[in-house]
Amino acid sequence: MHLQRTKSLFTFFFFLLLVVLTFFWGQRFPQNTPNLRLVGLDGIGWLMLALPFLWLQPQAGLPNIWEPTVNRKQRIWLPVAIGLVFGALDILVVKMILHPDPYTELPPFLQPFPYSIGLYFSGALYVEVFYRLVPITLVLLLEQIIWRGKYAHVAFWGIATLSALREPLEQFPDGAWWFIVYSFGSGFAFNFLQALYLKKAGFLATLLIRLSHYLLWHILLGVYVEYVELAP
Numbered sequence: 001m002h003l004q005r006t007k008s009l010f011t012f013f014f015f016l017l018l019v020v021l022t023f024f025w026g027q028r029f030p031q032n033t034p035n036l037r038l039v040g041l042d043g044i045g046w047l048m049l050a051l052p053f054l055w056l057q058p059q060a061g062l063p064n065i066w067e068p069t070v071n072r073k074q075r076i077w078l079p080v081a082i083g084l085v086f087g088a089l090d091i092l093v094v095k096m097i098l099h100p101d102p103y104t105e106l107p108p109f110l111q112p113f114p115y116s117i118g119l120y121f122s123g124a125l126y127v128e129v130f131y132r133l134v135p136i137t138l139v140l141l142l143e144q145i146i147w148r149g150k151y152a153h154v155a156f157w158g159i160a161t162l163s164a165l166r167e168p169l170e171q172f173p174d175g176a177w178w179f180i181v182y183s184f185g186s187g188f189a190f191n192f193l194q195a196l197y198l199k200k201a202g203f204l205a206t207l208l209i210r211l212s213h214y215l216l217w218h219i220l221l222g223v224y225v226e227y228v229e230l231a232p
Contacts, residue, residue, distance in 0.1 A: 008054045008065040011204070015125055019044055022118030029115070035108045039122050050129045053137045054203065060140035061152060063202040074201040076208060082197075083212025086190050090217045093182055098175075102229035110222035120218045124210040127167075131191070132198050132206050135163055160195035164188050 019039060026038040057064050106112065111119050136159050143155040168187030173180055190213070197205040 004064040004066060004068070005055050005058070008057070008203070009051060011065050012050060012054055015121075016044065016047060018118065019047065019122040019125060022115075022122050025115055025118055029112075033112075035106055035111075037108070037111055037119060039119065043122075043126060047126060047129055050133055053133050056137060056141060057202070059144060060137045061144070061149075061156075062137060062140065062199060065202050065204045067202050070201045070205075074197075075205050079197055079201070079205045079208040080212045082193055083209040083214075084216060086186060086209075087213040087216030089186060090213075091221055093179070095221060098179065103225050105230070106222065106226060110218060110225055113219065113223045113226055116219050116222050120214040121211065124207060124214055128194070128203070128207045128210055131163055131166055132194055133203055135159060136195060136198060156199060160192060160199070163195050164192035167191050 023039040023041065023044065026036070029036055054065070063070050110116070136156070139155050139159040140152065143149070143152055165188060168184045168191070171183070171187065173183045190209070194206040194209050197209060
């Protein structure tokens with residue numbers, strides 16, 4: 001048990017190293033780079049809060065990152081497939097239907113490649129720590145302390161639903177009614193599936209869902225816009 005927890009912590013320290021490297025990478029851009037997004041030192045500090053929650057995954061009834069009972073299909077391949085499907089849908093709706101004309105500059109949700117790889121990895125890690133890992137683990141731990149697992153299912157489904165509502169409410173869009181329905185519905189479904197995979201396969205699975213989505217929606221779409229649409 002302690003070995004699995006230690007492996008989880010070492011994995012997360014590797015993730016943190018990538019975030020730190022992205023911070024220094026961002027400092028090399030000129031200050032007047034339009035729409036450039038940077039990793040902040042405060043964000044790196046906040047990510048350290050994930051460490052005790054990763055250590056307490058078994059007490060909360062959640063699998064460790066490298067839980068031996070979770071197979072590769074559940075931990076890696078299905079999460080990647082889910083993320084790619086949602087990413088492809090977003091590109092179809094937002095880029096191909098709503099904005100088929102070429103961009104004249106990189107919009108804020110796209111960043112220069114290959115810096116975008118580090119930035120969106122960092123962003124995905126931050127979101128999954130504070131939208132999934134911390135709140136779900138905390139609620140399940142409190143349930144174990146107070147009710148000793150009697151209401152564990154109720155606690156999980158409740159916090160899974162609330163965590164799935166957060167992002168679509170924060171990013172509630174303007175526009176046509178069908179786009180609002182699509183954006184909110186797909187956002188809720190995406191986040192709810194992530195909560196299910198945290199419970200089913202651990203933190204790496206839920207992180208891979210978001211990373212796979214970001215791969216298409218932020219990184220590869222950004223490559224297309226930067227090197228095709230904005231090419232001289």
